[in-house]
Amino acid sequence: MKTNDIILQTATKVVLFLIVLFSIHIFFAGHYTPGGGFVGGLLTSGAIVLLLLAFDMKTVSKILPVNYIHMIAVGLLFSIGTGAGALLFNVPFLTHAFGHVDLPVLGDTSLHTATLFDLGVFLVVVGVTMTIIQTIGEDE
Amino acid sequence: MINFLILPILIPLVTGVLLIFAAKRIMLQRWIAGISSVIAIIFSALLVQKVRARGIQTLDVSSWEAPFGITLVSDMMSALLVLTTSIIAFLCLIYSFWSIGEAREKFYYYAAFNFLIVGVNGAFTTGDIFNLFVFFEVMLMASYVLLVLGGKKAQLRESIKYILVNVISSALFVIAVAYLYSVVGTLNMAHISVRISEASQGTPPGIITVIAVLFLIVFGLKGAIFPLYFWMPGSYYAPPAPVLALFGALLTKVGVYSITRTYTLFFYHDTGFTHQLLSFLAIMSIIAGVIGAIAYWDIKKIIIYNIIIAVGAILFGVSAMTTDSLTGSIFYLIHDMIIKAALFLLAGIVIAIAGTSNLHKISGLIKRYPGLGWTFFISALALAGIPPLSGFVGKLLIVKGGFEAEHYWGAGIVLMSSLLVLFSIMKVFINGFWGTPRAYKGEDKVPVGKMLIAPVILVIIAVFYGVGSEYVYPYISQAAETLANPEIYIEAVLKEY
Numbered sequence: 001m002k003t004n005d006i007i008l009q010t011a012t013k014v015v016l017f018l019i020v021l022f023s024i025h026i027f028f029a030g031h032y033t034p035g036g037g038f039v040g041g042l043l044t045s046g047a048i049v050l051l052l053l054a055f056d057m058k059t060v061s062k063i064l065p066v067n068y069i070h071m072i073a074v075g076l077l078f079s080i081g082t083g084a085g086a087l088l089f090n091v092p093f094l095t096h097a098f099g100h101v102d103l104p105v106l107g108d109t110s111l112h113t114a115t116l117f118d119l120g121v122f123l124v125v126v127g128v129t130m131t132i133i134q135t136i137g138e139d140e
Numbered sequence: 141m142i143n144f145l146i147l148p149i150l151i152p153l154v155t156g157v158l159l160i161f162a163a164k165r166i167m168l169q170r171w172i173a174g175i176s177s178v179i180a181i182i183f184s185a186l187l188v189q190k191v192r193a194r195g196i197q198t199l200d201v202s203s204w205e206a207p208f209g210i211t212l213v214s215d216m217m218s219a220l221l222v223l224t225t226s227i228i229a230f231l232c233l234i235y236s237f238w239s240i241g242e243a244r245e246k247f248y249y250y251a252a253f254n255f256l257i258v259g260v261n262g263a264f265t266t267g268d269i270f271n272l273f274v275f276f277e278v279m280l281m282a283s284y285v286l287l288v289l290g291g292k293k294a295q296l297r298e299s300i301k302y303i304l305v306n307v308i309s310s311a312l313f314v315i316a317v318a319y320l321y322s323v324v325g326t327l328n329m330a331h332i333s334v335r336i337s338e339a340s341q342g343t344p345p346g347i348i349t350v351i352a353v354l355f356l357i358v359f360g361l362k363g364a365i366f367p368l369y370f371w372m373p374g375s376y377y378a379p380p381a382p383v384l385a386l387f388g389a390l391l392t393k394v395g396v397y398s399i400t401r402t403y404t405l406f407f408y409h410d411t412g413f414t415h416q417l418l419s420f421l422a423i424m425s426i427i428a429g430v431i432g433a434i435a436y437w438d439i440k441k442i443i444i445y446n447i448i449i450a451v452g453a454i455l456f457g458v459s460a461m462t463t464d465s466l467t468g469s470i471f472y473l474i475h476d477m478i479i480k481a482a483l484f485l486l487a488g489i490v491i492a493i494a495g496t497s498n499l500h501k502i503s504g505l506i507k508r509y510p511g512l513g514w515t516f517f518i519s520a521l522a523l524a525g526i527p528p529l530s531g532f533v534g535k536l537l538i539v540k541g542g543f544e545a546e547h548y549w550g551a552g553i554v555l556m557s558s559l560l561v562l563f564s565i566m567k568v569f570i571n572g573f574w575g576t577p578r579a580y581k582g583e584d585k586v587p588v589g590k591m592l593i594a595p596v597i598l599v600i601i602a603v604f605y606g607v608g609s610e611y612v613y614p615y616i617s618q619a620a621e622t623l624a625n626p627e628i629y630i631e632a633v634l635k636e637y
Contacts, residue, residue: 076160090141092200092201093146
């Protein structure tokens with residue numbers, strides 16, 4: 001049966017970017033306010049799931065040719081790497097560094113290694129959610 | 141290097157992640173996993189030496205000072221257990237090379253294997269009760285994967301039971317931790333101990349006893365004590381030999397370790413109720429285990445029931461709470477990890493040859509496979525604790541401690557159980573290895589020689605552990621000293637107290 005989902009598909013094309021942008025906002029907001037890698041990751045995977053609903057699995061894997069299991073591993077490497085970086089400076093594992101840096105366009109920016117850790121969490125969450133959803137989807 | 145004690149956790153973690161990338165390239169996976177576990181053994185051994193030379197090692201992760209942040213603590217007991225875990229992990233790994241099969245290897249077997257070791261080593265090392273829960277979960281997640289991998293009917297059936305039991309016990313664990321936190325207001329184990337001492341002044345309030353029993357239920361479910369072992373014989377029966385060896389040697393021992401830690405560090409003020417209960421349950425575990433081990437005619441089941449007997453013996457030593465009995469418990473704990481791994485791996489070879497684990501259908505193996513037969517014989521003697529093999533010293537000290545604490549009945553039952561353990565394991569030997577040799581279908585395809593490498597090394601370690609107990613004893617007694625005197629642990633973690 002061919003369903004008529006032109007409204008969903010058209011809306012998705014716009015909404016998708018809004019969701020992704022919002023998830024990035026939430027990701028960076030997470031340092032001092034509610035948000036962070038976990039919620040950001042869930043939002044992003046929500047966007048991809050919307051894409052899956054509007055189109056189909058083949059189309060989506062053509063747009064995003066990502067191996068989600070590898071994505072989990074990359075995310076884990078980011079997080080472990082940030083933690084293990086402390087070993088190089090002989091401070092306790094997971095100790096973070098931060099400071100203010102004057103960047104050309106952004107001006108005075110507070111940079112924090114915890115962001116890298118959070119990026120790892122983000123990737124793991126997207127990877128895990130998408131792996132689960134794809135596995136269930138493939139079953140049909 | 142102050143991060144030394146995290147290396148046995150970090151190395152398998154990084155390895156596990158790297159192995160995800162190499163999932164389809166089996167030889168590469170084997171090399172990475174093998175080399176990393178050798179490195180892990182070296183660092184764990186160095187850690188033991190460091191703890192021996194400089195006392196308890198602590199690490200305030202993320203630079204948050206104890207008791208506010210998460211603290212990792214390596215006292216002698218945890219360092220020894222981490223070393224034993226790393227050795228067993230390496231040997232189970234090389235055994236897997238020739239027995240686990242390509243299908244599993246391509247489906248993240250080695251990655252899950254390494255994550256399991258992360259959980260086990262983490263649980264042994266952590267000094268924070270909630271972090272203990274987290275490492276339990278890491279270990280359990282990996283064990284779910286290892287249990288279900290392969291997807292045979294029995295595996296799926298047992299996985300459901302196993303997951304259900306563990307989800308319930310994890311929920312109870314969180315409830316118990318929350319309960320404890322609401323009473324003492326801290327999660328750092330050393331700090332909890334201090335707060336409980338302050339609160340109790342002689343006799344602790346009743347609520348502490350309630351929490352102690354809750355913890356006993358939670359860890360008892362993982363550690364398979366009477367009457368909470370009901371899930372184990374079925375669940376452990378399903379997976380292949382190396383996974384079974386890992387589960388049998390490591391997972392239940394994490395439960396035993398947790399009981400030992402909490403009962404010597406937190407709940408030692410009023411031993412009248414809690415430790416009586418523990419000693420009663422330990423004795424009942426021995427009896428129930430012995431009945432199971434004698435009753436079954438299945439090689440896997442017999443060894444699985446022997447786990448329950450060993451858990452009972454170890455916890456009986458803990459419940460007696462004398463320095464001797466605690467030394468004995470640690471001695472026996474490490475012995476049991478090594479020898480159970482060896483026995484399960486040997487049972488795996490027998491099952492691979494015969495195609496069945498039913499003792500009625502196996503006989504005469506020693507004629508065609510003398511190496512296998514004699515290795516099994518020695519490990520059977522070591523299991524039962526025949527001097528000078530490794531089980532003897534531990535059991536001797538446990539019994540001695542039991543008599544000192546005037547638990548005559550319990551100590552007597554521990555002694556008697558040794559005979560019945562010997563009987564149960566000799567039943568395997570007499571029926572499986574003696575008698576007329578039979579021809580089995582497909583036995584020529586089994587690489588017996590290669591598969592024997594791991595169990596033979598384990599048995600050699602067990603023999604040295606028994607014969608060289610004089611050299612091991614100082615390490616073990618240092619571990620027991622920390623358990624018997626919680627102040628040492630508290631001082632090392634909190635410094636100013």
